Amino acid sequence: MRTPVRRFRIRCAAPAAALLAALGCARHVPPEIPVGPLSAVETIAEQVSHTTALLQAVSAVNDSVVWVSGHRATWVRTTDGGRTWVPGSMTGPDSTLQFRDVHAVDADTAYLLAAGPGDSSRIYKTTDAGRSWQLQFVNRDPKAFYDCFDFWDPTHGVVVSDAVNGRMIVMRTEDGRHWDRVPDDGMPAALPGEGAPAASGTCLVVGGRSAAWFGVEGAASARVYRTSDRGSHWSVAGTPIVSGSNSGIASLAFRDERHGLALGGRLLDPGDRSDSTVALTADGGATWTLVSRPTFSGAVYGAAPVPALAGYYVAVGPKGLDWTDDEGLHWKSGSTAAFWAVGFASHHAGWAVGPGGRIVRLAFELPRTGPAAPPRP
Secondary structure, eight states, X not given: OOGGGOOOOOOOOOOOOBOBOOOSSSOOOOOOBOOTTOOOXXXXXXXXXXXXXXXXXXXXXXXXXXXXXXXXXXXXXXXSTTSSOEEEEOOGGGGGOXXXXXXXXXXXXXXXXEOOBGGGOEEEEESSTTSSOEEEEEOOOTTOBEEEEEEXXXXXXXXXXXXXXXXXXXXXXXXXXXXXXXXXXXXXXXXXXXXXXXXXXXXXXXXXXXXXEEEOBSSSSOEEEEEXXXXXXXXXXXXXXXXXXXXXXXXXXXXXXXXXXXXXXXXXXXXXXXXXXXXXXXXXXXXXXXXXXXXXXXXOOEEEEOTTBTTOEEEEETTEEEEESSTTSXXXXXXXXXXXXXXXXXXXXXXXXXXXXXXXXXXXXXXXXXXXXXXXX
């Protein structure tokens, strides 16, 4: 939806993290390290994006290759872990597009989702590192507004639009080139006003080989839709997250197919301190339980699990960046700068992005536990 695009001007130092992206025919999910009482240590490094556009989505292939996208038809790419970023943008009539989601396959291949009403919603693909882009889809329905997409592998993906005529719209690709609408008979009825916030590219996420989830806002209940067959059929569950106009779920973050967080809040209220901002599931999204909100005020726009670290997630919003090591029961402040999106390649390579071309790298390192000291005489 249109709601999560309002700019908040905040000047502070900041941290970040980056999206676990697919490489090859299936996602590689590293085994989790049970951290126990040991808490990983975060480190933060600000990087130079060479753009001043609002950056709204991030996708990392590995610790070196990362793609970022944003407003003014902008994308930014690094192949050296962020030491150097190379920006690009579309010109002419397309220069006003808002690339609110990006999915990276490798250093040369990536997809961009332009979000907006009518034909402002589009999907592009490059296979030559952004030197040229193939337009794969243009939305012709003036009532539709495509919000976010995700991919199980380089050629199989799914995208969601706000509700039209009483149903959320889902399309998918099975060849990385063509996008086809999923029949409405597999989609539950939408609530009045229901839509998926196009805030960070994480209102829809996939898991495993065939699971996907998307969250919604703007209705009487903040709900999560889920599928186990790559979008052919969906079920929907309510959450205890605050709901109503400009309120609901903006981001989903799943560490596996059963465990995840739904995050959001009052999306246009930067001073909000509602406790109904983050919910936890341990059954794949069938049921949800409230946990603690981050320390920063306002809504959460983006979130991501930290790969390989059990219970670790990072959440970002226009008023800051926080992280948790216990599934959202407690949060630690990492920054009070404004961020829209966050994602990881590994637990020591993540990126968060936001207004004014902001990009920062965030790493979590486990404390070193050397050999035990010899007993004192």
